[in-house]
Amino acid sequence: MRWEELTGDIFPKAIEEAEGVCLLPLSCIERHGHHLPLGTDMYIGRALCDRAAALEPAIVFPDLVFTQILEARHVPGCIGIEPELILRLLENACREIARNGLKKIAIVNAHGGNDDLIHYFARTQLASPRDYVVYVTDPSYKLERELENGPRWDTKVDGHAGECETSAILAVRPDLVRAEALRPDEEGLPLGRLKALRDLGVDLGIWWYADHPTHYRGDGSFGGAEKGELWLSACAGALARAVRAIKDDGESGRLQAEFFAKTRRPE
Ligand SMILES: [Zn+2]
Secondary structure (H helix, E strand, C coil): CEHHHCCCCCHHHHHHHCCCEEEEEECCCCCECCCECCCHHHHHHHHHHHHHHHHCCCEECCCECCCCCHHHCCCCCCCCCCHHHHHHHHHHHHHHHHHCCCCEEEEEECCHHHHHHHHHHHHHCCCCCCCCEEEECCCCCCCHHHHCCCCCCCCCCCCECCHHHHHHHHHHCHHHCCHHHCCCCCCCCCCCCCHHHHCCCCCCCCHHHHHCCCCCECCHHHCCHHHHHHHHHHHHHHHHHHHHHHHHCCHHHHHHHHHHHHHHCCC
């Protein structure tokens, strides 16, 4: 059930059907090589949520595309929002979801650049009392079960506009893939310009630019719609299982309330 497609009249009934669970798809608008649309992550996040909600009913929040993507601001089309505003926007979105009666919010992230942000955001939930719980899901978690029927990937290096994302977009929006723009070269391989530091576990903000200045990692020419379908189905299956567990979870909310009560007077 997509939030924006419901009427105000049927919204309360939809909350009941969703058992109070809202999926919050996070993505961004950024370059995806020469051949995929700027909204690649948005389309993938939307497909994952819609498919999971079809398996295990949940209300899907409108695509939240204003997230962490400062590292693509040097290439055309990127929408890079200020860091502080991203956190405030996320917090505000969650409060609005909860105010509307959905007290279990499951973040579904479709953009790798948000990986650290969403786990930090989960920690910030302890800053002040609230009557809802934020869960951070990982749709690809323990995929083995589904992957018996999943895709067999042909490339070793992947991660951005490569085989996987190209396959997913070929499955959901083939009209947006510019296959003729794919180039038979090694542009999608990491340049390794900060390899010496990275190999020693040293992290820094410029690393993605150092490796992938054109925002391409992998080889999209190996993409295929059938692989994309299999991958999306497998991830949606994993996500639906997590949604079921979130519905069954009463402990997180109870512990959170207990914790906030204790923070008022630490013992
Ligand atoms: Zn992407």
